[in-house]
Amino acid sequence: MCRVVDLQQAVLAKNDQCARRLRTELGALGTAVVNLLSSPGSGKTALLEAELALAKERSVPVAALTADLATENDARRLARSGAPVKQVLTDGLCHLEAHMLGAHLEGWLPEDTRLLFVENVGNLVCPASYDLGETLRVALAAVTEGEDKPLKYPTAFGLAHLVVVTKHDLARAVGFDEAAFLAGVRQVNPGVEVVFTSARDGEGAGVLLDRALAAREGGTVHQPVMARQLATERAAYGYDQEHDHAHDHGHAHDHDHGHEHAHAHEHPHEHAHAHGADAHQPAGHEHVHHRDGAAAR
Template sequence: MCDSVDEVTRAVLAKNDGLAAGLREALARRGVSVVNLLSSPGSGKTELLGRVLARAVERSLPVAALTADLATENDAGRLARSGAPVKQLLTDGLCHLEARQLRGHVESWLPEGTSLLFVENVGNLVCPASYDLGESLRVVLMAVTEGEDKPLKYPTAFGSAHLVVLTKTDLAGPAGFDEAAFEANVQRVNPGVEVLRSCARTGAGVDALLERVLAVRDGAPVHRPPLAPRPHTHGHSHSHSHTDTHEGAEAGLVP
């Protein structure tokens, strides 16, 4: 049984990788760079992204955002306050986004002239780490309230990041966050990766993040992480999610 589950997982990931490669090439021809944002729930990802989008709109930059959740369109509403074009993806229980889902929305919705597309992945540091979306930049975010050992607990996510963003830094003192230990743990799983500090409440790090993203869009080299997306294992109880659930996930997408 284990071998057959592994074979299905490998086949799903191989298909996704092929679609992601094709999507990356198609986006490059259109002059679009994709930023894939990964984090746990509650990291402050949506609030920070909203601030970044608002700053981009102030600068008349051609940006857009797709945000993914299992249910509700709450985050799309929050992000839309920035003035940027925003679309919600509902995954209907699927714990991550895949290249085929992104491709469908790029083809049917992405506004003409967009050069920078932010994708807010499902709040989860396990499943999304295995799936290439055709992104130009993979950003992994973590709040200081999550603990400095988080990179060691989720090495695939942090080890596949082109950039790491530490959020809610205004709470570092009350949370007893050990920033030196966190930095050491990040470098242990992803040597040389840049760690950017941010606080959406004060706006700290918003401009820095936007500038990093724009630099990549304009051709700046990105950090090469040691890990490529790799398979995750749910165990027998969830083995169906890469077959039946994947086939049905399209129905949960907001048209």
């Protein structure tokens, strides 16, 4: 009898094992990883540059690793903050993987680094499938991209610990429907905090840094409902050989989605990566942060 083997599932399981090791090793050094996911042109580089500069002002040891298919443009921009920055060129690969991150950190990451910001490849599909050993996963979307992004990319937004809206100063000009966006986020990831930012006028400045530091210090981190569901599904399949007590990992398969990229990685369907912290906020508890820092529910 022939046995059908899901090779992609095996690849993702191997990545999770590597991510667990990386999380443990970095945790022992006092370093937390913040994984930033968004579409190209969302403004995450501008936001990250401002957060890195603020960290330097506050004397918080931070570093950044930015990934792109080509050019070192983002690394040059981020380096203006004064923080240690490294560019990773994926040579066509549409996402980072845990072993890639670990290899690039060897001999480079300063020992006193408290936060390592990873600017993933601009893509809301492939990067969502791969755990990088992060403590905080952040999904970003610009108001110029439209309010339906969370529903179009449920895996990326559904597995985020934090959602950041960028270019909020342009919301009125582009007719951004804030209520519809929040409803979409609530549908795929109940209870996740949504922060509105603008690198141009400083709205939301420091919120990302504050949330990352709080997560590093063991503060409450939102655990997505999707993450818990996927962890249960994966356990039912019996291929989770190790258990990470701080994070649950899983992968979902959406058979309606097709995606291909170079480097011999074929995705016949979308894969979802699940992860979350020990503590989580109750489902339906939504936080929205605007310019004045007040939370609206």
